[in-house]
Each structure stands twice: as structure tokens, then as C-alpha cells.
Amino acid sequence: MLDIAIDLARQAGELLRLGHQNGAGLIRSKSSAVDLVTQFDLASEQLISDGLRQHFPDHAIYGEETGGTLPAAGPVWVVDPLDGTTNFAHGYPVFSVTLALLVDGRPELGVTYDPLRDDLFWAQRGQGAWRGQRRLQVSTTTGLDASLLATGFAYDRASNADNNLAEFSHFAPRTRGVRRGGSAALDMAWVAAGWLDGYWERGIHVWDLAAGVLLMREAGGVVTNYSGRPWQPADRNVVAANSVFHAVLLESLQRVRQGLPAPAPH
Numbered sequence: 127m128l129d130i131a132i133d134l135a136r137q138a139g140e141l142l143r144l145g146h147q148n149g150a151g152l153i154r155s156k157s158s159a160v161d162l163v164t165q166f167d168l169a170s171e172q173l174i175s176d177g178l179r180q181h182f183p184d185h186a187i188y189g190e191e192t193g194g195t196l197p198a199a200g201p202v203w204v205v206d207p208l209d210g211t212t213n214f215a216h217g218y219p220v221f222s223v224t225l226a227l228l229v230d231g232r233p234e235l236g237v238t239y240d241p242l243r244d245d246l247f248w249a250q251r252g253q254g255a256w257r258g259q260r261r262l263q264v265s266t267t268t269g270l271d272a273s274l275l276a277t278g279f280a281y282d283r284a285s286n287a288d289n290n291l292a293e294f295s296h297f298a299p300r301t302r303g304v305r306r307g308g309s310a311a312l313d314m315a316w317v318a319a320g321w322l323d324g325y326w327e328r329g330i331h332v333w334d335l336a337a338g339v340l341l342m343r344e345a346g347g348v349v350t351n352y353s354g355r356p357w358q359p360a361d362r363n364v365v366a367a368n369s370v371f372h373a374v375l376l377e378s379l380q381r382v383r384q385g386l387p388a389p390a391p392h
């Protein structure tokens with residue numbers, strides 16, 4: 127199953143790489159004016175879904191562009207055929223293909239492919255997290271002042287006051303930096319790789335995160351929602367980091383969201 131998932135992610139990634147070179151093609155908006163879909167999101171999802179259906183006719187598929195309801199039980203492939211659509215639509219070279227197999231809601235295998243760097247991140251439950259042949263390990267950073275973080279801003283940010291700006295304003299001056307890369311799947315993979323120390327975001331979906339959750343867990347990291355409960359597919363917010371730093375990040379995040387003063391530096 128892993129080989130097939132990797133093969134499909136690579137094929138879809140090649141499609142996106144060519145699209146990136148030649149232009150994103152037709153673009154339209156979805157849930158809000160800034161939530162875009164390109165013809166490459168659709169073509170990539172078609173390619174992956176066709177391949178999954180051919181190899182695993184009994185498995186369900188839950189793709190970003192096809193939608194529907196995520197089945198709670200049984201094997202389900204969760205697919206984001208182009209994570210980083212806004213970047214892709216503008217030619218900004220940061221996007222990925224990400225897919226994961228959930229069984230009864232638990233990630234069993236996950237693949238995130240960055241076609242422009244030919245970087246393949248993969249994980250299987252109990253088998254570690256890998257970038258190609260190299261095993262991944264989260265960073266050992268424990269304090270905000272030595273950390274590099276990533277986040278994102280949901281597509282409802284113009285209409286929802288809970289738009290992550292307070293959180294961003296809190297962390298930006300207290301860390302080495304906060305990146306807004308534009309592909310949550312890469313943010314998660316890069317925390318798993320130890321290149322980033324933590325990631326948080328609200329308004330996020332299972333298809334953006336499922337593979338990253340497994341990469342994180344297998345790389346020794348912790349992934350929860352904003353309440354601190356271990357991540358579940360229905361969660362729409364997420365905090366990911368190594369286990370020590372996760373507590374620091376979560377506490378800060380919760381205090382900011384409650385309007386409380388920041389805790390003393392750790």
C-alpha cells in the first residue's frame with residue numbers, strides 16, 4: 127500500500143511540477159474569494175483517486191476536491207491533491223501532494239511529496255517517519271526564544287475575528303521567526319524533520335494534516351488540538367511540536383486566546 131501511495135504521490139507531483147512550469151491554468155474560488163481551486167487540483171485528485179480505486183476497490187476515498195463526509199470507520203484514503211493551492215495559483219514555489227490511509231480514524235500510513243524539491247516524506251505506523259531513506263526526528267528545542275515556527279491563516283480570515291492575528295502577533299516577537307509557508311502538509315513534514323520547531327493553525331482540515339500527523343508521531347512529536355487532546359480527524363485546529371516544546375506552545379496559545387498575559391519565558 128505504501129509503494130502505491132508513494133507512486134501516486136510522485137505521479138501527481140509530476141503533474142503539478144509541469145503545471146508550475148507552464149502556468150496554473152483555470153482558477154476559480156470555493157468557500158471564500160481567497161479559497162481557490164485550479165484545474166491542477168482537480169486533475170491531481172482524479173489521478174490519485176483513479177489509482178486508489180484500481181488498487182483498493184474496497185477502500186473509501188475522501189478528497190479535498192470531492193468532499194462528502196469522512197467515513198468514521200474502515201479504511202479511508204484522505205487526499206489533498208494540491209496542498210498550497212494559493213501558492214500554486216501564483217507560481218510561488220511551495221506546494222505538495224499529501225495522502226494518508228486512516229483505519230477507523232487512525233492514520234496508518236502517510237505520504238507528503240514536495241515535487242519541486244523532489245522531497246518525499248513518508249511514515250507508516252510503528253515504522254518511523256522518513257524523508258527518502260533518512261529517518262526523521264523532531265527538534266530538541268524547548269524554548270520559544272530559540273524556536274522557528276510555522277502557521278497559517280484560514281480562508282475565513284476576513285469574516286471571522288478568530289483569525290490567528292493575535293496568536294501571530296504574540297509569537298512573532300518572541301521567537302526566531304514565524305513562517306507562513308502556505309502548505310500545511312509541508313509545515314507538518316518540516317516539523318517532523320526538525321527544520322521547524324512547531325506549527326499551529328485553526329480552520330484546517332483532515333486532508334491537510336493526516337499524513338503530517340503520522341509523520342510527527344513517528345518522528346517523536348506530539349500533535350493535539352487547541353484543547354490539548356490528541357489530534358482526531360474532525361479537529362479543525364492543531365498544535366504540533368516535540369513533546370517538551372508542545373507544552374510551551376500550547377500554554378502560550380491558550381493564554382493568548384483567553385486574552386491572558388504571556389507566561390514567563392521557559
Ligand code: IPD
Nearest residue numbers: 208209210211278279308309310
Ligand atoms: C491550505 C494550505 C495552507 C493552510 C490552509 C489550507 P489548500 O490548503 O495548507 O497552508 O493555511 O488552511 O487550507 O487549500 O492549499 O489545499
